[in-house]
Amino acid sequence: MSTTTVHHHHQSEGNYSKLTTDRVGLWLFLLSESMLFLGLLSARFYLAGTFRPPELNQALGVGITSILLVSSLTMFRSEVAIRHGDQSSFLRHLLITIVLSILFLGGVAYEWSQAFTHFSPNTVFGTIFFSMTGMHALHVLSGIFLMLLIYRNGRSGKYSEHNHWSVEATAKYWHMVDVVWVFFYAALYLV
Amino acid sequence: MRTIIQGLVGGVIAFIIGAALLGIVRLAFGLSFWGGEASLVAGWLAFVIGWLLGVGVWEYWVREWFNLPVKKFEATGTSRYFTFCTDHKVVGIQYLVTFLGLFLLAGLLAMVMRAELMAPGRNYMSGATYNNVMSLHGTIMVFVGVAATVGAFGNYILPIMIGAEDMAFPRLNALSFWFVPPVAILLLASVFSNGYDTGWTGYATLASSTREGVIFYNLAFFTVGFSSILGAVNILTTVIALRAKGMYWGRLPIFVWASLGTAILSLIFTQFIALAMIMSLLDRVAGFSFFDAFAGGDPLLYQNVFWFYSHPAVYVMILPGLGIALEIISVFSRKPLFAYKWAVFGMMGVVVLSALVWAHHMFTSGMDSPLRIPFMITTELISVPTGLVFLTALGTMWGGKLILKTPMLFALAVIFNFLIGGITGIFLSDVPVDIQLQDTFFVVAHFHYTIVGGGIFALFAGIYYWYPKMTGRMYNERQGKIQFWWMFIGFNLTFIPMFWAGLNGMNRRIADYVPDLGNINFFTSMSAFFLGIGFLLFVYNMAVSLKKGEVAADNPWGGYTLEWQTSSPPPLENFDTPPEVVGDPYGYGEPDAKHVIFPAPAATD
Structure with missing residues (x-):
C-alpha cells in the first residue's frame, strides 16, 4: 500500500479548505461541550431553585469573574497578534492569559476551602456548587494545558500569520470556558 | 498485538x-x-x-x-485491524467486528436469562445472578445498538457515498474506536466484582446503595460517550465539508441523511448521559447528594438526565437502520426512492421531536401528573415523521419488481418488525395504558421489536448488502436466505408471546413469575434458543465466504450510489479519479439516469 497519496479535498462541493474543516469540527465540539454545562445549569435550578446561601463570598466571586473576563480579552489580543505575525505581542499576551487563568484557579481553590465549612457537598447547594465550579475548573485546567503547549511551541517559532490554527482553536476553547463561567457565576452568585 | x-x-x-x-x-x-x-x-x-x-x-x-x-501509518494486511489505523475502512471493520462479537456475547446472556425463565420458580441461578446477567445483557446491547451500525457503515460506507477519500479527522476516527476495547473489558470485569443489578438504566438511588460493581457500569457508560461524541463530530464535519463536486444536499443518499440525524443526536445528547454518570459517581464515591432526598436532592433528577439522553439514543439506534433499509429497498425494487424529500423531513423530524419525549419513561415515577399529558402527545406525535419514512419505503416498493435477495429480505423485515414496535409504542405512550404496562414484558417486547426487529435486522441487512464491497467476496446466498427466515421466524416467535405475557402481568427484570405464565414462558424460551442458534449459521456463512466466496464484482447489485462505482474492496482513499456527482442517486428504471461521472483528471494536480 502506497503512503504517498493524491489529496483532492479542494475539489469538494463546498470548496472547504483543511482550515475550514477544522473550524467546523471545533465548533461542533464546543456545541457538544456546552450541553454538558447546560445540564449542570438545569440541575442547579431543578434541585435548589433560586436558593443562594448568604455565606457565598461575593467579593471573591466578582474578583475571579473579572480576572477570567480579562483573560479572554488578553487571549483575543494574543490571537490577533499572531494573525498579524507579531510574535512578541502574541507570546506576551498569551503569558498574561496563562497567569490570569492560574490566578482564577487559585481563587476557586480559596473559595472551595471557605465553602467547605459552610456548605459541604452533602448538602444540596454544596452538591451544586462543587459540581458546577469543579466541572468548570477541569475545563480551565485543560485550557491552561493547551495554552502552555502553544506557548512552548510559539517560543520555538512554530506559528506564523498564515499558520496558527492551534492558537485559534485554543482561543476559541478558552472563550467558551469563559462564556460558560458567565452563566455559572450568575446562576451561583447572583440569582 | x-x-x-x-x-x-x-x-x-x-x-x-x-x-x-x-x-x-x-x-x-x-x-x-x-x-x-x-x-x-x-x-x-x-x-x-x-x-x-x-x-x-x-x-x-x-x-x-x-x-x-x-x-x-504504513501497516498493511490483516495486522492493521489491530493497530491505530486511520483508514476509515479499517475503522469501520474494527467497529463492525468488535460489536458483532459483543452482540453475540450479550445474546448468550439472553439465552441464560431465558433458561432461568423457562419454568416458574428458581431453576439454575440465584435472583442476584439473574439480575447481573440481565443488567450486563442490557448494557452491552445498548452499546451495540448505539454504535454498531453507525460505527461500521457510518465509517466504512458514508465517506465513499459522498465521494470523500477519508473522514474529516482520520486520527480522531481511530481514537473514537480505541475507546471501545477498554470499555468492553471494564463491563465484563464487573463480573469479578460481583456484577451489578441496576439494569442498564442504573437508577438512583439503587445505584448509590448497591454493590460496587455498579461503578463499572457508570464508568463504562461515561467512557463510551467520548467515542460517540467524537464520532459524531467526525461524521457531521465529513458530510458538511468533504462532499464530492456536485454532491448537493439534495443528492445525498438517504443513508447519509440518516447518519447525519444520528450524529446530531449523539453530538447534542450524549453529554447528558455523561452527566448522569458523573452525578451518580459523585453521589456514590464523593459524598455528593444529587439524588439523596434526605439531603434535599431528588432521585427523579437522575431519571430526567438519564432519559434526556437515553430516549434520543433509541433513535441513534434506529435511524441508521432505517437509512439502510431505504437504500436497499430502492436498489432491489429497481425504482427511485419515493418522496425522497419527505423521508429526509421525516428523519429530521424524528431528530427534533426526540428531544421532547423523554419523560414518557417516567409516567409512574412520581412526576407531576399534568405534565404527563404533553409528553404523551409529543410521543404520539413522533409517529408522524416516522410514518413518512414508512410511506417512503412502501411507495418505493409500490409497483416495483422486487428482487428478494438476502439484503432485501432483511430490509423488508425491518419495515415489518418496526411497524409492530412502533404501533405498540403508541399504546405505551398512552398514560393510562402505560401505568398498567410499566415494567412488564409488554415493554420488553415493544423495545425489542424496535431495536432488534428494526435496528439489528437493519444491521444484518447492511452486512449482507455491503459484504461484497467490504470483503471482495460474495456471501452464500442460499445460506443467507435460510438464516434470514430462521432469524425472522425465531424473532417473531420469541417476542410476540412476550406481549401476551406482559398483558397478563409478567414483570420484567425479575427471575420468577406466577405459575400461570409457565407455558407461555416455556414457549418463549424455546423460540429464543431457536433464534440464538440461527446466529451460528450467520457466523459460519460470513467466515467461510471470506475465504471461499465467489469473487465479487464491483457492483453486484446494480446500485447507483458511489460506493458501487469503485472496486470491491475500494482502494486506499477510495477512488482512483475524483468523482463528480451529476444527478440524484436513485434514478433506477429512469432512462439516461446518471448519478456520477469520473472526469479525466486535469493535467496539473
Missing part, C-alpha cells in the same frame, strides 16, 4: 499514577491512601488516557504537539 500490549502497559502505568495522585490528595485531607471505589474511579480515568496514548495517540498524534516527529 504490539498496539494492544502498549495500550495495556500505558493503561496500567497510568492507573497506578492516577490512583496514587488521588491517594496523595487523600493523605493531605487526613484520609487513607487507598480510597476503595474513589481510587478505582481515579485509576480508571487515568487508565483510559494511558491506554489511548499507548495504542497510538502518542506515536501518531500527540508527539506533534511537542514538536516531535510523528510516525506515519
